[in-house]
Amino acid sequence: MVQDWSVTRAEAMPTPTFFNLPREKRERFLDAALDEFALHDYRSASLGRIVATVGIAKGSVYQYFAGKQELYLYLVTLAAETKFSFIDASLPGDVADFFERFRLSVYHGARFDFSRPRLGSLLYNATYEPSGAATLEVAAQLRAASLQYLRTLVEAGIRNAELRDDLDVDYVVFALYQLTVSLRDFLGERFGFSFKDAVREGSGSPIDDAALHAVLDQMADLLRQGLAGPEPGRDVT
Secondary structure: OOOOOOOOHHHHOOOHHHHOOOHHHHHHHHHHHHHHHHHOOOOOOOHHHHHHHHOOOHHHHHHHOOOHHHHHHHHHHHHHHHHHHHHHHHOOOOOOOHHHHHHHHHHHHHHHHHHOHHHHHHHHHHHOOOOOHHHHHHHHHHHHHHHHHHHHHHHHHHHOOOOOOOOOHHHHHHHHHHHHHHHHHHHHHHHOOOHHHHHHHOOOOOOOHHHHHHHHHHHHHHHHHOOOOOOOOOOOO
16 A cells, blocks of 8 residues: 655656765765754754855855755655565565554555654655745645545445444544554653654664564554443453
8 A cells, every 4th residue: 555645746746956966975965964853853954054064155055956945855855665565565465454454554554654754854854844834835735645545444444343443533533543643752752762862863763663562562552442441340351
């Protein structure tokens, strides 16, 4: 199930000059730009810091992209496409159960964020971007893509009788989305992991797979079983 993500390509594409650069120079520029937008929101991100890191004149940026906004859109598009493709490629094709498929989707999403903290942090910043209309539109597109992905899972779960057919699909999708977004904050607090520190230090996640699976198993069990304890007098053995 390949998730669709796109912004207007004409807005996000670099100039031909950028593609004509030597590969090593393109990668150095993109690395510096990713660091900048991963560590700062759009408003406070600085083209000056990017060019200082790369060692080029500020005017060079405008030979590569129409401006800061176009560079930002390109990076967010790159990050979103890479993440959705990673999740889709990582999911086993034979997992039909809603709860397990949802758990694995969240697991691979978290694994992507932890292993590629610059891209994960950029997408997190973009989702909560407080700046003007163009960046708010990107945030809305990211949210819409995630909601559609979850809706597809929920609707399949209802069709397969894994979920109740009287559920308010809109509410369930909204609740699952909030849960997955907030999970990043919980994992950071539980394991003492900071995405910004990981970007600055070039490090990965200290969270091993067993610990991550343990948290996500609890999440899946909570969804499957609910919060209520056994009824009085009910034998749960």
